[in-house]
Amino acid sequence: MLDANLKAQLKSYLERVTQPIEIVASLDDGAKSQEMLELLKEVASLSTQITLLDNGDDARKPSFSINRPGADISLRFAGIPMGHEFTSLVLALLQVGGHPSKASVEVIEQIRSLKGQFSFETYFSLSCQNCPDVVQALNLMAVLNPNIHHVAIDGALFQAEVDDRKVMAVPSIYLNGEIFGQGRMGLEEILAKIDISGAERQAEKISAKEAFDVLIVGGGPAGASAAIYAARKGIRTGVAAERFGGQVLDTMAIENFISVQETEGPKLASALEEHVKQYDVDIMNLQRATALIPAKNVGELHEVRFESGASLKTRALILATGARWREMGVPGSNNTRPKACASARTATAHYSRASVWR
Ligand SMILES: Cc1cc2nc3c(=O)[nH]c(=O)nc-3n(C[C@H](O)[C@H](O)[C@H](O)COP(=O)(O)OP(=O)(O)OC[C@H]3O[C@@H](n4cnc5c(N)ncnc54)[C@H](O)[C@@H]3O)c2cc1C
Structure with a gap:
């Protein structure tokens, strides 16, 4: 299943594995089970740290778990993670195999x-x-905390579940059997949603910050540029954004960013973040501003209040809140997640995928 080039690349990645990995496959007699087994055999042949067992008894077949012997990691792929999910498979192997993730120390601790x-x-x-x-x-969370279990399910192979749960768009995330979210979500966003006390602690930390010289509300390209310009002047600069990166996170193809012939939205968003981080800018992500209390007199501070309960004071304020999707407001419509699936282009792709399943 893997061509020679991919095998060579995977082999060199797997050299970073420092601890044994056990893959346990749950199979039936179907062709997809054979296909999955073939992939897993190829993967296992690339590292002496990997043991492959084919005696799993999970209800979802074909599926496989990735564990570290002696550790309590509950991470499973139901289906064959090729296509865009191949990277997820590689990362899961590396992280289960002891290779550290790039997440910040605070996030890992949380x-x-x-x-x-x-x-x-x-x-x-x-x-x-x-x-x-x-x-x-979610795989990383499962690797780090035994209380977190994750199964990534290829909807195309588990049609009955998709129909039962009326999954209309991907990714669709369920937590303890209930819908948790739809569309692109990053690690910190997921964490903020399940760790309420962590979000409260974060809000307290933010409120305790000294006043900024310039506070920018919004972390899209406009907010990022404003932050860089301000910080380069050596003034105390902060960016508070509901979702750092902004709308570019919702598109893969960007071909009109002058001097860059083509790039992907999420790549551009992480380049923006890296660029901003080159300067002394305090980035406060996942903070949705709900109120602005302007200074009454010259020389006084403006105040911005956030949904999280946090509030910030600043001498100058830049609002760079861009645009957001207009929501239909129709009960049952996918209006809770403008961040990914409601994008005209991605929604078309995903809904047509859903109709392929039908
Ligand atoms: C699917 C799609 C494809 C696109 N393709 C292209 C393309 O190919 N080429 C191109 O040039 N442009 C493209 N665009 C447009 C481009 O993404 C926008 O023009 C650009 O992102 C605008 O930047 P911005 O910083 O002004 O606002 P946005 O990117 O909208 O960023 C706004 C920021 O403000 C934050 N925010 C909003 N409200 C609040 C609040 N209340 N509190 C705190 N933070 C808040 C948001 O979370 C975000 O961080 C595309 C957009 C989409 C959606």
């Missing part, structure tokens, strides 16, 4: 200290460009 039971299921399609972010975030 995941490790989560209490309670979190059983996530994510429906993806192999052609979905927004799905790997979700799958990879």
Whole structure:
């Protein structure tokens, strides 16, 4: 299944694995099970750290778990993670195999200290460009905390479930059997949604910050540019954004960013973030502003209040809140997630994928 080039690349990635990995496949007599087994055999042949067993008894077939012997990791792929999900498979192998993730120390600590039971299921399609972010975030959480379980399910292979749950778009995420979210979600966004006390602590930290010289509300290209210009002047600069990166996160093809012939939206968004981080800018992500209390007199401070309960003071304020999707407001419509699936282009792709399943 893997061509020579991909095998060579995967082999070199797997050299970073420092701890043994056990893959346990749950199979039936179908052709897809054989296909999955063939892929897993090829993967296992590329590293002496990987053991492949084919005696799994999970209800979803074909599926496979990836574990570290002696560890309690609940991470499973139901289906064959090729296409856009191949990267998720590689990352899962590396992280289960002890290779550290790039998440910040604070985020890793927050995941490790989560209490309670979190059983996530994510429906993806192999052609979905927004799905790997979700799958990879939840896989990492499952690697770090034994209370977190994650199954990534290829909807095309588990049609009955898709129909039962009326999954109309991907990624669709369920937590403990209930719908949790739809569309692209990053690690920090997922965490903020399940770790309420963490979000409260974060809000307290934000409120305790000293006043900014310039506070920018909005972390899209406009907000990022404003932050860079301000910080280059050596003034105390902060960016508070509901979703750092803004609308570019919702598109894969950008071909009119002068001097860059083509790029992908999420790549551009992470380049924006890297660029802003080159300067002394305080980025406060996942903060939705709900109120602005302007200074009454010259020399006084403006105040911005956030949904999280946080508030910030600033001498100058730049609003760069861009645009958002107009929501239909029709009960049952996918209006909760303008961040990915409601994008005209991606929604078309995903809904047509859903209709392929039917
Ligand atoms: C599917 C799609 C494809 C596109 N393709 C292209 C393309 O190929 N080429 C091109 O040039 N442009 C394209 N665009 C348009 C481009 O993305 C926008 O023009 C650009 O992102 C605008 O930048 P901005 O910073 O002004 O606003 P946005 O990107 O909208 O960013 C707004 C920021 O403000 C934040 N925000 C909003 N409200 C609040 C609040 N209340 N509190 C806190 N934060 C808030 C948001 O979370 C975000 O961080 C595309 C857009 C979409 C959706």
